[in-house]
Amino acid sequence: MSEVRVVILGASGYTGAELVRLLAGHPRVRIVALTADRKAGQPFGAVFPHLAGLDLPDLVTVDQVDWSAADFVFCGLPHGTTQEIIAGLPAHLKICDLSADFRLADPALYADIYGHPHRAVDLQAEAVYGLSELARAAVASARLVANPGCYPTASLLPLMPLLGRGLIDPADITIDAKSGVTGAGRAAKEGSLHAEVSEGFHAYAIASHRHGPEIDQLLSRAAGGVVTAGFTPHLVPMNRGILATTYVRLAEGVDADGLRGALAETYDGSPFVRVLPPGQAPHTRHVRGANLCLIGVFADRRPGRAILVSAIDNLVKGASGQAIQNMNLMLGLPETLGLEQPPLFP
Numbered sequence: 001m002s003e004v005r006v007v008i009l010g011a012s013g014y015t016g017a018e019l020v021r022l023l024a025g026h027p028r029v030r031i032v033a034l035t036a037d038r039k040a041g042q043p044f045g046a047v048f049p050h051l052a053g054l055d056l057p058d059l060v061t062v063d064q065v066d067w068s069a070a071d072f073v074f075c076g077l078p079h080g081t082t083q084e085i086i087a088g089l090p091a092h093l094k095i096c097d098l099s100a101d102f103r104l105a106d107p108a109l110y111a112d113i114y115g116h117p118h119r120a121v122d123l124q125a126e127a128v129y130g131l132s133e134l135a136r137a138a139v140a141s142a143r144l145v146a147n148p149g150c151y152p153t154a155s156l157l158p159l160m161p162l163l164g165r166g167l168i169d170p171a172d173i174t175i176d177a178k179s180g181v182t183g184a185g186r187a188a189k190e191g192s193l194h195a196e197v198s199e200g201f202h203a204y205a206i207a208s209h210r211h212g213p214e215i216d217q218l219l220s221r222a223a224g225g226v227v228t229a230g231f232t233p234h235l236v237p238m239n240r241g242i243l244a245t246t247y248v249r250l251a252e253g254v255d256a257d258g259l260r261g262a263l264a265e266t267y268d269g270s271p272f273v274r275v276l277p278p279g280q281a282p283h284t285r286h287v288r289g290a291n292l293c294l295i296g297v298f299a300d301r302r303p304g305r306a307i308l309v310s311a312i313d314n315l316v317k318g319a320s321g322q323a324i325q326n327m328n329l330m331l332g333l334p335e336t337l338g339l340e341q342p343p344l345f346p
């Protein structure tokens, strides 16, 4: 396939806009349809003036898309609405879903966390969890990829290799994560209002956030046994970025340098995950706009413990950038195609 004809569902949302921005620099992609719900009928550039100079189709509703003229679908719809729409798509399409609908493999767990039975259980079983660097082969042969959540991406990239190698105690993991406000999407919500978010910050969904079970599912796979991590998300007054500070207990005979070395070895040859030298901590402003995860590793003052600090842009490595990385893998293209922009700083 010399040209990939792409449809973006939910193109009037934040992840949709970010897909368009990044795909504008992808040499093999042509965007053939962009969908919206309330904003259908409008020119894309009227909804996102910063992208108005691009030659793009107007926003349409999902049922107006000509699927015979498409090869690949990105789905950036609210979770819950996504599963039925994807279940109705023709079989020739490859799909990367950015919502949470296909991330949990267990239908009972899905029903418990999302409050209703899954409406496309066969597809749920087929979907591959697309944490790109740690699932390249599975992603490459998938038809449907479930793109990981933003908090899980930031948390799992440092933790999974360490659990897989038995370097940390699976029973003693605490993830303290902070997100920018675009993580909540563009739809108007009281909790996203300037007055509710600015000049302060707060923890939310304490011990009950739906990304907790998503993180546990992947940590358990890496550890080969049931893992339940502590996970507390916070909303901070910035637009983009996630910073996760994770506290771990070291296995016998392991130190922080050993963790750093193991992560550096795991991600050698993975240009989007960088393990920082000793003493360096990542900032969210070091990844803004780029498909990067930066990881710092520190010895804790408490003996036998270490602290991992990871930073991503929630809209890029935490959503649209990783989705394009997964598309590249699914189509046998170079993994980095369209994703090599450096971060925007400051």
Ligand SMILES: NC(=O)C1=CN([C@@H]2O[C@H](COP(=O)(O)OP(=O)(O)OC[C@H]3O[C@@H](n4cnc5c(N)ncnc54)[C@H](OP(=O)(O)O)[C@@H]3O)[C@@H](O)[C@H]2O)C=CC1
Pocket: 009, 010, 011, 012, 013, 014, 015, 016, 035, 036, 037, 038, 039, 040, 062, 075, 076, 077, 078, 079, 081, 098, 099, 100, 148, 149, 150, 182, 183, 184, 185, 186, 187, 314, 315, 318, 319
């Ligand atoms: N924001 C983030 O950082 C991340 C988000 N995600 C997930 O990605 C998905 C998209 O997120 P985001 O872009 O932030 O969301 P937004 O709320 O910004 O955008 C949602 C999009 O879906 C459309 N839409 C809403 N309801 C329907 C419907 N019933 N039928 C068809 N289209 C509909 C909206 O159209 P309209 O504008 O016309 O209403 C809009 O285009 C979500 O599932 C989210 O959880 C995943 C990782 C990170």
Ligand SMILES: CC(=O)N[C@@H](CCC(=O)OP(=O)(O)O)C(=O)O
Pocket: 079, 098, 099, 100, 148, 149, 150, 151, 179, 180, 181, 182, 183, 184, 185, 233, 235
């Ligand atoms: C700041 C904020 O509100 N963040 C969102 C998570 C965004 C995301 O990645 O979630 P899904 O893709 O799983 O929907 C939240 O806490 O629900």
